[in-house]
Amino acid sequence: MTDGNGTLPWWQTGIIYQIYPLSFQDSDGDGLGDLPGILRRIDYLAGLNVAAIWLSPVFPSPMRDFGYDVADYTSIHPRFGTLSDFDRLLAGLHGRGMKLILDLVPNHTSDQHPWFLESRSSRDNPRRNWYLWRDPAPGGGPPNNWLSFFGGPAWTFDETTGQYYLHQFTPEQPELNLRHPAVLEALLDAMRFWLDRGVDGFRVDVPWLLIKDAEFRDEPENPAWDGIAPHGRLLHVHTANQPELHAIIRAMRAVVDDYPGERVLIGETNVPEEELVKYYGAARDEFHLPFNFRLIYASWNAGEIQRLVETYEAILPQGAWPAWVLGNHDQPRIASRIGPDAARVAVMLLLTLRGTPTCYYGDELGMKNGVIPRNRIRDPQALNQPGISGVFNRDAARTPLPWDTSPNAGFAPEGTQPWLPLGQDWPMRNVACQSDDPCSMLAFFRTLTALRQRHPALNQGDYKGVETVADGVFAYTRTAGAERLLIVLDFAGCEYLLDLGALADGAEILLSTGMRRAGRVELRRLRLLANEGLVLKIS
Known part of the structure; x- marks a missing residue:
């Protein structure tokens, strides 16, 4: 896929960086990150060598689910700033050659x-059918057995009108009826406002939740339920991946395609690969980039990672472009999942696989999950399901970005309480300290992203797995034209002596996760250190 001039669009060659706005930079002393704060840190963003910033929701909202409960699709929440602040941020990013992606929440308001x-004002209101209302079950109670992701039934009874409304998240997030053409058109108009x-x-x-079973049938029990997260008790065959939703995505894509300048539509497709x-759409007319979340859920095992990469590559439709993620605002941080040393290898994996990588704010520092006291x-999701060990407290992955060693780590002025506690290691793990350390995670991240920018083999080249014989090693080549790079990653925490001489006699080390190795190496006797990843140029 090209832009018509024989070159790939930015969303294929560049890196996307997700900002959770509440936690990036507080500019006004209320303990909450905001748009002027992001603008203040624009030099930092430019220095990460990323192509686009994706903002989690900044629309007006009661914040029952921190912006994913939208009260107005075409404005900015006052705690984040104003539309003028938004325009200044957009202009600032564009002036630095970066793009801005907004979070669209079409499933619920x-x-x-x-x-x-x-x-909800009456059954006769013209907008009654904009949401999903049902009568109680014949014996009373919810209309069916559908469950909320946040615990309990997915239905709440409304005393005023005597019916239940659907919500698969909090009761304060009623689900839109996207079978109603006026609802879809209103959402498309909101997209046009921002475009x-x-x-x-x-x-x-x-x-994947946009359309529900038209008959509202009960969902079957899940025989493989692990007994932990209640939502997993059912098989969600009537609330997920309904075939009619693809027409909605095609309508969204058509709106995006009406605008010049390589606009992009990305999907939070947290679903199995099949x-x-x-x-992507049968005619590549749905999402440009449906996110692949498998790296988040996979065991940190070379064989498993290689199998999921190659399975994905094998089933991608012709012309489709991969889209990889390692973390986001809903998942434990990578450094807490696999440890800080392995996290460097994971970042090298993410940024050297074929496809568009999305990085989560703070992962460039190796941030770990924060420790959140119960009273904060x-x-x-965690508040509604206390005591359920399988429910991750998402606050732990949303703690403020530590900028320096000043009070509140430079996130908020002294004397202000940040909305969430800082991570416990912020005095050592912060932007200022890591910027002064040439071997830090931040220095490694910046070097790797710059390397990815410079080498077409990394940002657009072909992928091919390489047999290493070593169970704990995953290796592959990336090739564009005459340029061929070799990536070798240790997943086992062991030192290896590898024979990769079938590829070539020698190669030049372009980057090691340890930041201390360089020069030419013999591929027949390639030494790989414990928890090391290498990018090599084959000659």
Whole structure:
């Protein structure tokens, strides 16, 4: 896929960087990150060598689910700033050659959205059918057995009108009826509002949930349920991946394609690979980039990682472009999942695989999960399911970015309480300290992203797995034209002596995760250190 001039669009060759705005930079002393704070740190963003910034929601919201309960799709929440602040940030990013992607939440709104206030006012309201209302079951109670991701039934009874409304998250997030053409058109108009303003695309929240079974049938029990997260008790065959939702995505894509400048549509497709590939569309007319989450859930095992990479590569439709993620605002941080040394290898994996990588703020520092005292938990998923060990407290992955060793780590002024506690290691693990250390995670990240920018083999080349014989090693080549690079990654924490002489006699080390190795090496006797990753140029 090219831009018409024989070159790949930015969303294929560049890196996407996700910012959780509440936790990036507080500019006004209220303990909450905001848009002027992000603008203040624009030099830092430019120095990461990323192509685009993706903002988690900044729309007006009661913040019951921290912006994923939208009360107005076409404005900015006052705690983040104003539309003028947004315009200044957009102009600043564009001036530095970076793009801006907004989070679009089409599955549900806030219960304070004017649409829902009208819908629940009476059964005769013109917007009644903009949401999913059902009568109680014949014997009373919810209409069916559908469950919320955040615990309990997916239905709440409304005393005023005597019906239940659907919500698969908090009760304050009623689900839109996207079978209603007026609802879809209203969402498309919201997209146009931001595209007219100059945004470069959208990341679409939970697209696999956009359409529900028209008959509202009960979902079957899951025989493989592990007994931990209650939502897993059922097989979600009537609330997920319904075939009709693809028409909605095609409508969104058509809006994006109406605008010039390589706008992009990204999907939070947290689904198995065989479902994921359907979200490209039969004519490549749905998501440009449906996210692949398998690296997040896979065991840190070379064989398993290689199998999932090659399975994905094998089933991708012709012309489809991979999209990899290692972490986000809903998942434990990579450095806590596998440890700080392995996290460097994981970042090298993410940034050298074929496809578009998305990096989560703070992972460039090796940030770990924060420790959140019980009285400071804000995550509704954790609050609604206390004592369920399998439910991750998402606050732990949303702690403020530490900038320096000043009070509040430079995130907020002294005397202000940040909305979440800082990570415990912030005095050592912060931007200022790591910027002064040539061997830090941040220095490694910047070097790797710059390397990726310079080498077409990394940002657009072909992928081919390499047999190493060593169980704990995953190796592959990336090739573009005459340039061939070799990536070798240790997953086992062991030192290896590898024979890769079938590829070539020798290679030049372009980068090691340890930042201390350089020069030419013999591939027949390639020494790989414990927890090391190498990028080599084959000659």
